[in-house]
Amino acid sequence: MQNNRYRIYSEYLKAKYGEKVYKIPIQIPVTCPNRDGVLGEGGCIFCGEEGAGFENLESSISVIDQLNTNIKYIRNRYKANKFIAYFQNFTNTYVSFDKFKEYIQMVCQEDVVEIAISTRPDCIDNRYLEFLKKIEQEKNINISIELGLQSVNYHTLKKINRGHSLAEFIDAVLKIKSFGFEICTHMILNLPWDQEDDIIEGAKILSSLKVDQVKLHSLYIVKNTIMSKMYEDQEVEIISLEEYVDRVILFLEYLNPTIVVQRLIGRAPKENTLFCNWSTSWWKIKDRIDEKMDGIETYQGKKYDYLSAKALKHL
Secondary structure (H helix, E strand, C coil): CCCCCCCEHHHHHHHHHCCCEEEEEECCCCCCCCCECCCCECCCCCCCCCCCCCCCCCCCCCHHHHHHHHHHHHHHHHCCCEEEEEECCCCCCCCCHHHHHHHHHHCCCCCEEEEEEEECHHHCCHHHHHHHHHHHHHHCCEEEEEEEEECCCHHHHHHCCCCCCHHHHHHHHHHHHHCCCEEEEEEECCCCCCCHHHHHHHHHHHHHCCCCEEEEECCCEECCCHHHHHHHCCCCCCCCHHHHHHHHHHHHHHCCCCCEEEECCCCCCHHHEEECHHHCCHHHHHHHHHHHHHHHCCCCCCCCCCCCCHHHCCC
C-alpha cells in the first residue's frame, strides 16, 4: 500500500476487483422523513434543497440514462471497465418498495460490480434488505449501504435535527450486518457542539460495531439553511483548519485499522455556501493531513486498544 498511514478506499477497491473501479452517482426523486413531516420538517439544519448530490445529473433523467451517460464518459476518459452504481442523494430507501426494486434492477448491468445505497438508519427495512440479498446472489453484484450518522453525541443529533438517535444507527448496523452487506458510515468531525471526546467515541463505536468503511466530512454552511442563519448571527463557531486536521488524525488513531477510509474531507459548491473547507482545496487539506501524520509518525489504529477486555490484558 502506497500510504501506510490509513486504509485507502481506492486501493481497497483495486485489491477487491482486480483493477480500478469508478463510482457512478445516481439521483432518484426521493426526500427524507425528517424533511417531509413524517418524522420532522426542514431536514438536518445544514442540508440544502439539493442534498449532497450537487454534481449529479437531474433525478428527472431516468436511472438507466444517468448510469449509461456517466459510464460512457468515465470509460472514454479513464479507460475504465468496472463501476459502482451509487444511489447518493437524500434517503434512497425512503421510497415505495416497488419503486425501489425497479431502480435497483435498472443498474444491474454486466460492468456494474457493486451497488452502493445511501440512506438513513431509520429507513432500513427487512423487505428491502431481503430483496438486495436476492440481487446480490442472482446478479453476482456486491451490495454496500452508506449510513449517515454525523455524530455520536445525542445532544448534537438533536441540535442538527437529525431525526434519529444513536440507538437507531446501532439497530440499523446490526440489521444490515445480518445480511452480510458492507456498511460505510458518514461522520462530520467539526460540528460546533462536538468536542474531541465525541470524535474519539465516534471512532470507538464504529470500530466496536465493525463497520467496514467511513466517510469523513467537514461541515460546510449552505446558504438559506437554518445553519446559515446561525452562522451569520454568530451563534455557531467553526473550528480552525488545523483543529480539523487534528480531529481527523485523532479519529483515525482510535479507528480499527481494518476499516476502509473512503474520504477525509468532503466537497460542496462554493457558489452556494457561506463556508466551505476554509476556502481551501480538498486535496490540499488531505495533503496536510497526510504530511502531519508522517511528521508525528502516527497511523490508523495506533490507539485501537480499548476493546476485548482491555483491563485484563496485563494479567
